[in-house]
Amino acid sequence: MDALELLKQDHQKVKGLFKETQGAENSKKKQLFDQIDTELEIHTHIEETVFYSAMEKREELVDMVAEARDEHAEVRMLLQEIELLGSDLEGLSSKLTELVETVVHHIEEEEGEVRKGP
Numbered sequence: 655m656d657a658l659e660l661l662k663q664d665h666q667k668v669k670g671l672f673k674e675t676q677g678a679e680n681s682k683k684k685q686l687f688d689q690i691d692t693e694l695e696i697h698t699h700i701e702e703t704v705f706y707s708a709m710e711k712r713e714e715l716v717d718m719v720a721e722a723r724d725e726h727a728e729v730r731m732l733l734q735e736i737e738l739l740g741s742d743l744e745g746l747s748s749k750l751t752e753l754v755e756t757v758v759h760h761i762e763e764e765e766g767e768v769r770k771g772p
Contacts, residue, residue: 661705664697665761672754680743683750691733694757698726718767725760732756 671690675683706722709715732753739745 657705661697661701662765664693665765668693668697668757669761672758675750675754680746683746684743687736687746687750690753691737694729694733698729702726722760722764725756725763729753729756729760 668690671686671693675686675690678686702723706719710719732749736746736749736753739749
């Protein structure tokens with residue numbers, strides 16, 4: 655299996671966790687958020703240190719990588735905001751929805767660029 659396929663599998667794993675949050679009780683959402691947080695931290699670290707570093711060496715990919723790094727920063731901010739909610743489970747649903755929308759947009763854009771190629 656190649657590295658791009660592994661990243662796509664990570665994307666699918668996170669999407670699956672997002673799907674599990676739909677209709678779940680707030681306490682279950684919090685538990686799922688902890689898994690999502692861990693998965694996204696690992697995934698973004700690998701992307702940024704391995705893939706993006708290599709991609710930035712190609713002039714035609716510099717802007718795409720810059721945008722992806724900005725999106726990662728936005729995701730990290732949302733993860734932190736959710737962490738800061740602590741026991742405020744009422745605010746969890748709306749922040750999780752925002753996180754899901756942001757990450758899914760990033761995944762679709764990223765996978766679209768990979769399919770399209772440089």
